[in-house]
Amino acid sequence: MNGGRMLKITPALLLLLAFPLAGCKSTKTNQPAETQAPSGPRLYVTNEVSGDLSVLDTKNFTNLATIPLGKRPRGIHPSPDHKFLYVALSGTPIGGPDVDESTLPPPDRSADGIGVFDVQANKLAKIIPGGADPENFDVSADGKYIFVSNEDTSAVSQIDIAAGKVIRSFPVGAEPEGVKIAPDNKLVYITSEETGQLFILDPAQGKIIGSIKVGHRPRSIAFMPDGKTAYVNAENDGDVVIVDTVKRKMTGTIQLGTPGQIKPMALLLSPDASRLYVSTGRGQKVFTIDTASNKVLDSVAVGKRPWGIALSHDGRTLYTANGPSNDVSVVDLATNSVTHRIKAGTGPWGIVVLDAPGDH
Amino acid sequence: MKRYLLVLFAMSLLGGCSREHSNTTAPQPGAAPKPVYFKVDPSTAGAISGTVHWNGPRPSPVPIDMSDDPACVAANKGKVYDQSVLLGKHKEVENAFVYIKSGLEGKTFAPPSTAVTIDQRGCWFHPRILGVQTGQEVDIVNSDPVTHNIHPMAHTNREWNHSQGPGDSPLHRRFLKPEIMIPVKCNIHSWMHEYIGVLDHPYFAVTTTDGTFTLPNLPPGTYTIALWHEKLGTQEQQVTVPPHGSQVVNFDLKPR
Numbered sequence: 106m107n108g109g110r111m112l113k114i115t116p117a118l119l120l121l122l123a124f125p126l127a128g129c130k131s132t133k134t135n136q137p138a139e140t141q142a143p144s145g146p147r148l149y150v151t152n153e154v155s156g157d158l159s160v161l162d163t164k165n166f167t168n169l170a171t172i173p174l175g176k177r178p179r180g181i182h183p184s185p186d187h188k189f190l191y192v193a194l195s196g197t198p199i200g201g202p203d204v205d206e207s208t209l210p211p212p213d214r215s216a217d218g219i220g221v222f223d224v225q226a227n228k229l230a231k232i233i234p235g236g237a238d239p240e241n242f243d244v245s246a247d248g249k250y251i252f253v254s255n256e257d258t259s260a261v262s263q264i265d266i267a268a269g270k271v272i273r274s275f276p277v278g279a280e281p282e283g284v285k286i287a288p289d290n291k292l293v294y295i296t297s298e299e300t301g302q303l304f305i306l307d308p309a310q311g312k313i314i315g316s317i318k319v320g321h322r323p324r325s326i327a328f329m330p331d332g333k334t335a336y337v338n339a340e341n342d343g344d345v346v347i348v349d350t351v352k353r354k355m356t357g358t359i360q361l362g363t364p365g366q367i368k369p370m371a372l373l374l375s376p377d378a379s380r381l382y383v384s385t386g387r388g389q390k391v392f393t394i395d396t397a398s399n400k401v402l403d404s405v406a407v408g409k410r411p412w413g414i415a416l417s418h419d420g421r422t423l424y425t426a427n428g429p430s431n432d433v434s435v436v437d438l439a440t441n442s443v444t445h446r447i448k449a450g451t452g453p454w455g456i457v458v459l460d461a462p463g464d465h
Numbered sequence: 466m467k468r469y470l471l472v473l474f475a476m477s478l479l480g481g482c483s484r485e486h487s488n489t490t491a492p493q494p495g496a497a498p499k500p501v502y503f504k505v506d507p508s509t510a511g512a513i514s515g516t517v518h519w520n521g522p523r524p525s526p527v528p529i530d531m532s533d534d535p536a537c538v539a540a541n542k543g544k545v546y547d548q549s550v551l552l553g554k555h556k557e558v559e560n561a562f563v564y565i566k567s568g569l570e571g572k573t574f575a576p577p578s579t580a581v582t583i584d585q586r587g588c589w590f591h592p593r594i595l596g597v598q599t600g601q602e603v604d605i606v607n608s609d610p611v612t613h614n615i616h617p618m619a620h621t622n623r624e625w626n627h628s629q630g631p632g633d634s635p636l637h638r639r640f641l642k643p644e645i646m647i648p649v650k651c652n653i654h655s656w657m658h659e660y661i662g663v664l665d666h667p668y669f670a671v672t673t674t675d676g677t678f679t680l681p682n683l684p685p686g687t688y689t690i691a692l693w694h695e696k697l698g699t700q701e702q703q704v705t706v707p708p709h710g711s712q713v714v715n716f717d718l719k720p721r
Contacts, residue, residue, distance in 0.1 A: 200625060201627075202627045202629070202633075202634075202636055205637060205638050205639055206623040206625040206638070207622065207623060207638065207639045207640060207641045208639075209623070280626075298652075299616070299626070299652050301652075321612075321614070321652070321653050322614070322628065322652070340628070341612050341614060341628050341652075341653055363631075364611070364612045364630065365611075365612040365628070365629075365630020365631050365632075365633065366630060
């Protein structure tokens with residue numbers, strides 16, 4: 106052995122050897138993500154393309170953490186106690202007008218499920234079954250059940266969260282998407298994109314009890330607090346449909362723009378229900394509607410293909426998840442202007458505002 | 466030794482992070498071999514032609530109500546009728562899909578380099594019956610001032626649907642597996658229907674207004690020739706095409 110040429114482990118060499126490993130650390134893990142100290146409410150944004158969750162700071166407008174979730178996270182809703190966030194995950198590959206479906210791999214059904222994200226631990230705790238290709242859903246007021254649309258199987262499924270399983274499914278029209286539990290917590294409404302209907306599920310009776318024709322390609326539902334009026338988007342008609350839920354019929358429409366150019370997507374009411382906010386996808390705008398007159402008050406361009414929208418607790422700030430822009434726009438509703446844009450992951454889809462865990 | 470460590474470091478820099486994004490051009494194990502396409506010998510190629518007739522009562526025209534969309538009403542002057550059964554003066558059947566069902570096994574045909582087009586015009590699909598070869602590009606355009614939502618309800622191929630607004634860019638699609646027939650609808654306009662026949666060879670035709678069809682450039686052989694019509698039914702016949710020969714195969718459809 107040539108003692109003179111023996112390896113001498115020096116700090117510099119260790120650093121040198123460690124460097125390539127550190128360079129590979131962009132691979133995401135399912136470890137709890139470190140975040141900065143709580144500084145106010147946070148935005149939780151599902152990123153459909155990058156398959157992760159962005160945690161954004163609403164005070165400093167920074168990206169606090171990016172946490173892997175699974176394939177194609179879209180719909181996101183908190184548990185009533187805000188301890189968990191539920192996220193729809195789907196193994197159905199992402200399509201779209203510019204993607205030839207024949208080039209896509211077959212759906213990976215093993216990736217379907219509802220991700221259960223622990224807000225305090227800031228990590229994905231588990232994934233429970235959610236039926237095939239879950240996209241959007243609602244959580245019952247008692248926090249026991251999730252009702253989820255299963256687009257590929259034209260069904261809505263009821264999930265027992267504690268048991269972690271789908272307990273029953275109900276056939277609805279093709280391509281179900283929007284799911285909303287009425288304010289009385291008794292009936293569940295589901296949109297069918299293909300049939301242009303709003304299906305009404307009565308979980309107590311265990312059946313679909315009716316449907317309402319609402320327009321072309323409905324995706325989202327918002328209820329006035331009394332539950333007697335519902336607003337439903339009609340993406341292909343460029344309008345929002347007003348529904349009398351007592352008479353179970355469409356009573357009017359609110360035109361937002363030229364069909365095909367303005368594509369109403371998500372609906373959200375202000376805390377006092379005096380304003381209805383509507384994202385419009387490729388229309389790139391969010392519209393504000395006065396719910397007393399059902400007239401359009403204003404609109405603001407926010408980014409490319411705004412989809413999910415959320416409001417600050419005081420209702421003064423609107424946040425929009427902008428898919429192809431890969432960011433979230435912050436809209437000051439007093440001036441109806443975008444004040445900040447916060448970088449998110451790839452393909453932001455759904456968005457939720459929650460207090461930081463330390464601020465509860 | 467330090468030199469070796471530096472080499473190790475350099476190798477890890479080059480290789481350690483790039484495994485998931487390997488861009489090698491070397492053939493992958495198990496990769497599909499390049500297909501060998503069949504070439505028809507022009508000196509022996511034959512053809513099949515024929516006419517399709519309907520031997521039943523002429524159906525009454527069924528009116529279409531387009532009043533849901535005023536732009537569609539405006540695009541169609543006067544009363545509009547269902548287009549599913551179109552018969553000539555002597556009940557020649559237009560829009561029947563005729564194709565070779567068997568007899569070409571073992572032959573692989575190159576997909577055409579030219580695309581076929583589905584045009585949504587006047588709130589109808591044009592053409593109503595379309596034949597394409599597997600892997601052939603299909604371009605979908607919207608020539609109307611209204612939004613359409615084309616929806617091929619494929620079973621063997623992948624089902625999809627997309628809305629297409631006025632002036633939107635064409636959609637470009639391919640169907641990779643043979644399928645007879647793929648029903649297509651517009652999710653917005655309930656009367657809009659089309660059917661797509663997908664075959665892994667070029668021997669198919671759609672009957673014209675006089676009910677005729679031709680399948681040219683066929684290699685000699687014995688074939689099952691099949692007919693499909695969206696309302697009037699299906700039929701099959703056996704036919705042998707001799708070298709450089711032409712055969713006539715007529716179809717007479719009757720009420721079932």
